[in-house]
Amino acid sequence: MSAGSTAVANDRAMAxxxxxxxxxxxxxxxxxxxxxxxxxxxxxxxxQISTGDLLRANVAQETPLGKIAKETMRRGELVSxxxxxxxxxxxxxxxxxxxxxxxxxxxxxxxxAAWLDTRLAGQPGSIPVIxxxxxxxxxxxxxxxxxxxxxxxxxxxxxxxxxxxxRSGYCDVEGTRLVQRADDTEKAFEERMRAYxxxxxxxxxxxxxxxxxxEVDGDxxxxxxxxxxxAAVERLRAGGQ
Numbered sequence: 069m070s071a072g073s074t075a076v077a078n079d080r081a082m083a084x085x086x087x088x089x090x091x092x093x094x095x096x097x098x099x100x101x102x103x104x105x106x107x108x109x110x111x112x113x114x115x116q117i118s119t120g121d122l123l124r125a126n127v128a129q130e131t132p133l134g135k136i137a138k139e140t141m142r143r144g145e146l147v148s149x150x151x152x153x154x155x156x157x158x159x160x161x162x163x164x165x166x167x168x169x170x171x172x173x174x175x176x177x178x179x180x181a182a183w184l185d186t187r188l189a190g191q192p193g194s195i196p197v198i199x200x201x202x203x204x205x206x207x208x209x210x211x212x213x214x215x216x217x218x219x220x221x222x223x224x225x226x227x228x229x230x231x232x233x234x235r236s237g238y239c240d241v242e243g244t245r246l247v248q249r250a251d252d253t254e255k256a257f258e259e260r261m262r263a264y265x266x267x268x269x270x271x272x273x274x275x276x277x278x279x280x281x282x283e284v285d286g287d288x289x290x291x292x293x294x295x296x297x298x299a300a301v302e303r304l305r306a307g308g309q
Contacts (some may be wrong), residue, residue, distance in 0.1 A: 088168035095202035
């Protein structure tokens with residue numbers, strides 16, 4: 069059995085005996101957080117709760133909270149933490165969150181983390197949030213982002229450093245010239261990393277100080293990273309956190 073197959077078998081076995089509870093999955097741009105979130109949702113059969121998705125859904129469905137958010141955005145203002153928290157609170161009341169959920173984009177500030185901790189502590193039978201960070205070297209992240217190219221026809225994604233096309237600059241399938249997204253430049257990446265670090269550093273320290281934080285190596289095969297996340301969750305939950 070290959071290392072990847074062994075990792076998949078192991079994380080399935082560990083997942084089967086773990087109630088994941090609420091998990092804040094962290095990762096810098098290019099860390100593969102989105103890929104891992106989808107894998108964990110499938111593995112544990114729990115939802116992924118994204119504040120971006122919640123905001124769009126509330127606006128589209130014209131809920132009372134969505135109407136407030138729409139008017140706020142129409143004025144060119146940022147949606148307040150309080151409004152986002154209300155949306156999250158409503159979402160957490162749904163039955164599919166009973167065994168846990170993957171948090172994406174929330175809590176993203178220390179204030180939001182404190183609000184969530186307080187809310188969960190007041191719910192009978194609830195277990196606290198644990199945070200898992202997918203750690204990848206800065207230079208590797210830079211190569212992943214700056215090297216990314218995609219086909220405008222079939223949307224196939226390449227990387228000039230890590231997964232180049234057979235013919236430089238052209239899609240293997242369509243033969244179309246590949247394009248680079250405007251925000252995949254080094255300057256844009258540096259700005260995103262500064263913003264990410266400023267927002268997440270206090271949140272990471274918050275959960276680290278409470279003994280509810282783990283880090284996994286994100287510069288490994290996808291299956292091995294997933295197994296590392298499952299093992300981290302198992303370890304943190306077994307510790308009574």
